[in-house]
Amino acid sequence: MKILKHAREKSGRAKRRRTEDFSPACFRILLAHNSMIEVKKLVKTFKNGSVETRVLKGIDFAVSDGEFIAIMGRSGAGKSTFLYQMSLLDEPTSGDVLVDGHSTREMTDAEEVIFRLQKFGYVFQDYALLPDLTAIENVALPLLMQNLISIEAYKKADDALTKMGLGHRLYNLPSQLSGGEQQRVSIARAIAHNPKVLFADEPTANLDNESSALIMDIFKRLHKEGQTIIMVTHEIQYAKRADRVVKFDDGKIISIEQQTIE
Amino acid sequence: MASFLTIRIGFFLAIRQVHRASIWTTSLIIFVMVLTFLNLVVVSGILVGLIQGAVDQARFEFTSDVIISAPDDKQYIENSPNLLALMRSFPEVQAVSGRYGSGAVLEANYKTRKETEKRNTANAQIFGIDPAQEDAVTHLSESVTEGDYLLPTDYDQVIIGQFLLSQYVPVDDPNFAALDNVGVGSKIRITVGDVTREVTVKGIIKSKVDALTRNMFMVDSQFRSMIGRNDGNVAQISVLLRPGTDPALVRDKLKQSGVDGYAKVQTYVDAQPQFLKDIINTFNMLGTVFSSMGLVVASITIFIVVFINAITRRKYIGIMKGIGIDGSAIRMSYVFQSAFYALLGSAIGLLLVYGFLVPFIDEHPIDFPFSDGILVAPVDETLFRVGLLVFSTIIAGYIPAWMIIRKNTLDSILGRN
Numbered sequence: 001m002k003i004l005k006h007a008r009e010k011s012g013r014a015k016r017r018r019t020e021d022f023s024p025a026c027f028r029i030l031l032a033h034n035s036m037i038e039v040k041k042l043v044k045t046f047k048n049g050s051v052e053t054r055v056l057k058g059i060d061f062a063v064s065d066g067e068f069i070a071i072m073g074r075s076g077a078g079k080s081t082f083l084y085q086m087s088l089l090d091e092p093t094s095g096d097v098l099v100d101g102h103s104t105r106e107m108t109d110a111e112e113v114i115f116r117l118q119k120f121g122y123v124f125q126d127y128a129l130l131p132d133l134t135a136i137e138n139v140a141l142p143l144l145m146q147n148l149i150s151i152e153a154y155k156k157a158d159d160a161l162t163k164m165g166l167g168h169r170l171y172n173l174p175s176q177l178s179g180g181e182q183q184r185v186s187i188a189r190a191i192a193h194n195p196k197v198l199f200a201d202e203p204t205a206n207l208d209n210e211s212s213a214l215i216m217d218i219f220k221r222l223h224k225e226g227q228t229i230i231m232v233t234h235e236i237q238y239a240k241r242a243d244r245v246v247k248f249d250d251g252k253i254i255s256i257e258q259q260t261i262e
Numbered sequence: 263m264a265s266f267l268t269i270r271i272g273f274f275l276a277i278r279q280v281h282r283a284s285i286w287t288t289s290l291i292i293f294v295m296v297l298t299f300l301n302l303v304v305v306s307g308i309l310v311g312l313i314q315g316a317v318d319q320a321r322f323e324f325t326s327d328v329i330i331s332a333p334d335d336k337q338y339i340e341n342s343p344n345l346l347a348l349m350r351s352f353p354e355v356q357a358v359s360g361r362y363g364s365g366a367v368l369e370a371n372y373k374t375r376k377e378t379e380k381r382n383t384a385n386a387q388i389f390g391i392d393p394a395q396e397d398a399v400t401h402l403s404e405s406v407t408e409g410d411y412l413l414p415t416d417y418d419q420v421i422i423g424q425f426l427l428s429q430y431v432p433v434d435d436p437n438f439a440a441l442d443n444v445g446v447g448s449k450i451r452i453t454v455g456d457v458t459r460e461v462t463v464k465g466i467i468k469s470k471v472d473a474l475t476r477n478m479f480m481v482d483s484q485f486r487s488m489i490g491r492n493d494g495n496v497a498q499i500s501v502l503l504r505p506g507t508d509p510a511l512v513r514d515k516l517k518q519s520g521v522d523g524y525a526k527v528q529t530y531v532d533a534q535p536q537f538l539k540d541i542i543n544t545f546n547m548l549g550t551v552f553s554s555m556g557l558v559v560a561s562i563t564i565f566i567v568v569f570i571n572a573i574t575r576r577k578y579i580g581i582m583k584g585i586g587i588d589g590s591a592i593r594m595s596y597v598f599q600s601a602f603y604a605l606l607g608s609a610i611g612l613l614l615v616y617g618f619l620v621p622f623i624d625e626h627p628i629d630f631p632f633s634d635g636i637l638v639a640p641v642d643e644t645l646f647r648v649g650l651l652v653f654s655t656i657i658a659g660y661i662p663a664w665m666i667i668r669k670n671t672l673d674s675i676l677g678r679n
Contacts, residue, residue: 089584090672110588117586128581128675132275132282142585144274147267173282189585 035062035098036196036228037086042095044081055081057251058095063197068223069230070239073248079232080201082248086230087120087199088112100196117145121190123200127182129174129189135161136170139189146193160188164218180211187218191227198222200231204238216241271587272594279595280602294563295607295655296614301556302647303615306549307639308628313542316470316633321530324473326359326399326500327509329533330516331526337364338495340524346499348519354507357398360496362390362485368426368478369451370441384426384439387477388452389498390485399502402467405474409446409465416481420452421465423475430468438476452478457488470633553647560651561658564603568596569662576666580674589667593660600659604652612648615639 044056055078063069063086073079084090086097088104096105099119107115122128129138139157144150161170164184174182183203190198200219204212216238223229223241231242239245245257280288321327330349332339339345342360349358366388369381393412397403403411406421424430428440444450448463467474486492503512509529516527572579582592620637627634666674673679 084672089675090670113583113586113588116584120586122584124581124675128577128584130578130581132278137278141271141274141582141587145267145271145587145591 036065036067036100037063037230038098038101039082039086040096040098042082042085042097043093044078044085044090045093055251056085056092059251059253061086061246061253063228063230065196065228066223066226067228067244068219068242070242070245071230071232071248072234072236072239072245077248078251079248083199083201083230083232087122087197088116089122117142118193119196121193121195121198123183123186123190123198123203125202125205127174127179127186127206129182129185131174134171134173135166135177135185135188138174138185139192142189142193156192157188160192161185164188178211179207180214183207183211183215184218187215187222191222197228197230200229202232202234204233204235212238265590268588268591268594271591272598275582275592275595276598276602280599291564291567291603292607292610295560295603295651296610298556298560298563299608299611299648299651300614301559302553302651303611303639303644304619304637305552305556306546307615307637308635309545309549309552310542311623311638312628312630312633312635313538313545314638315627315630315635317530317534317538317542318636319469319633320471320473320534323400323402323405323469323471324500325530325533327503327507327530328501328512328516329528329530330499330501330521331528332497333524333526338362338491338497339499340495342493342495342499345521345525346496348521349499349501352512352515354503354512355501356504357395357502359391359395359399359500360482361396361498361500362482362489362491363387363497364454364485364489366478367453368422368441369453370444370448372451373449382442384441386423386426388420388454388485389477389479390482390489391479392482396479396500399500402474402479405467405469406465407468409463411465412479412481414481414483416464416484418459418461418484419464420450420461420478420480421467422450422463422478423467423469425472425475426478427466430466452488454488457490459488470631557650557654560604561654564600564655564658565662567603568600568659569665571599572596572663572666576669576674577677579667580669580671580676583667583671584675592667593663596659596663597656600655601652604655608648608651612644615644 039059039061042056042059042061043054046053046055059082061082071079071083081090085092088097088107096103098104099115104112104115116122129135130141133141136154136157139160140150140153143153143156148156158167158170161167161184164187166181166184166188169177169181169185174185177185183206187198187203190200203219204215207215212235219229219231220241229242231238233239240259243259245259246253247255247257330339330345346358346360349355364387366386367383368386369383371382375381391402391412393403393414393416397411402421409421412419412421422444425438426440427444428442429445431438431440441450444463446463446466449460450463451458451460461480467479469475501512503509509531513527513529513532516522521527579592583589615637616639620639623635623637627636629635670678
């Protein structure tokens, strides 16, 4: 936490990068902090008939409150799979994901759904908006599911979209929006209910440079406001904006790069 | 278990999905539901109506609401004049007609027949009636489509059922002989017991009620002289009740008066022959079978529609689950959509049935060989079928939604099998 606080205090200054060797000792240090998400010995194996592919090979990792983590790696390295396990969209083969110190291993599907609704926000590569709902309805849906009255849900959705610069696009269907606008709606949906963690799976992969830069500016702003973000990306220039860059290869974390913003 | 929240979210999603779905797809589904509803209601309604038409016609044209007839061991009803007077004193009674009756042999072409030729005869029941009273009860004059109806002053004139005349018999039936070359104005000979009389055909009765088409009618005073009956005791009394009167009430009232001690008292339903009751039951069963098949077809249709819808929307179902929308809320949205299609289809079907088909077919009955078929669609039974359709549609919508929603969330989002 100290490292992170220190990093935030220095935001606005020039960036100073420091690469740490990935070692169990490093984990012990990290886990000693008050972790929001803690991953323990995470293994994910996919089965295709008799063929088993171990995509994650016993990962230990921790994320602190307010951190911005970028996960990088080659295609097939296991970074997206890791994100899905951490964000409870998928179930690991073994190991555990602890959120605020609570194990999610024994959670039922219904409990996981509630957990995702209340604690997490998601931004997907292909925006993942519901095509039958307008921008404001897409954002309001999870809020309504949290049992907010309609007026309140729509007000929050309006605020979130306006914050994303989409105040004039509230009643447009996703098909009437550009890719960048759709991704901003997706971010608005992900943050409207103030999640503890925002997970983003290659949020700029389908966007042009201008839109990508805009999305990353939004992420930067959210991070400044204290939002915890875990983002998978291929693009090093966007990864540089994170507090830490976690590199994956062959189902394992090969390095964690601590970045200090000066 | 559906909570208020899941219902609310389900409704929210369903409304938007239906609202923003292709108008053609929605119209097609609703069209299928309308056809299914019509299949449920109209097919069985026509089947039942076919028989109901026959029942109604027999009631309207012959038995009327209540019929009193001679006991099986007698040819007449004792104290008929008193009974007729009693009937006319009932406030529920609108009109009464007494009929004398007897079996007779009819013969035609007897003047031109050669000695070696077979006699052209037919057996029939002859009824002696008061033409005005009979018409008031059974509207018999409306069934006389050739020639004229009887007048009280007619002498040696008869009206004859069409199936006693060979030109109106569609197929030769060895059990029913008919008279050849007889039309309005023809002379025929009738023999009742030992009495034979030559009469003129004044009119021909055309109807789908056998009691009219296979029998003959003449003025009661003429007929009495043939059968030698002067005590006024008739063989049948048909009673027309005022509209809205339950025939069973009058029947019971007559029985309480002791009439059933010397006559058979029946409502038009009691008087239906057993075979007709059997046919009614059979057609009801057939109607139920067809309805059940219609229901299965409707369920399968909705199942396929929802299944395809859910399969093509699997990714979005996954996304919804991913962002924390409860599976039961998503299932509920499909339940609402199914219910919407079924209710709208049924509503249009109800409008078609009660706004168009029932009144139209009442005005223009379907011309079946043995009845003028109507569409029988009692409101309570129809509403029951609507309920059945909606229920089965909801189940048929729920199952495929459940099948798709239970799949792994991430697999759904990523389109993995």
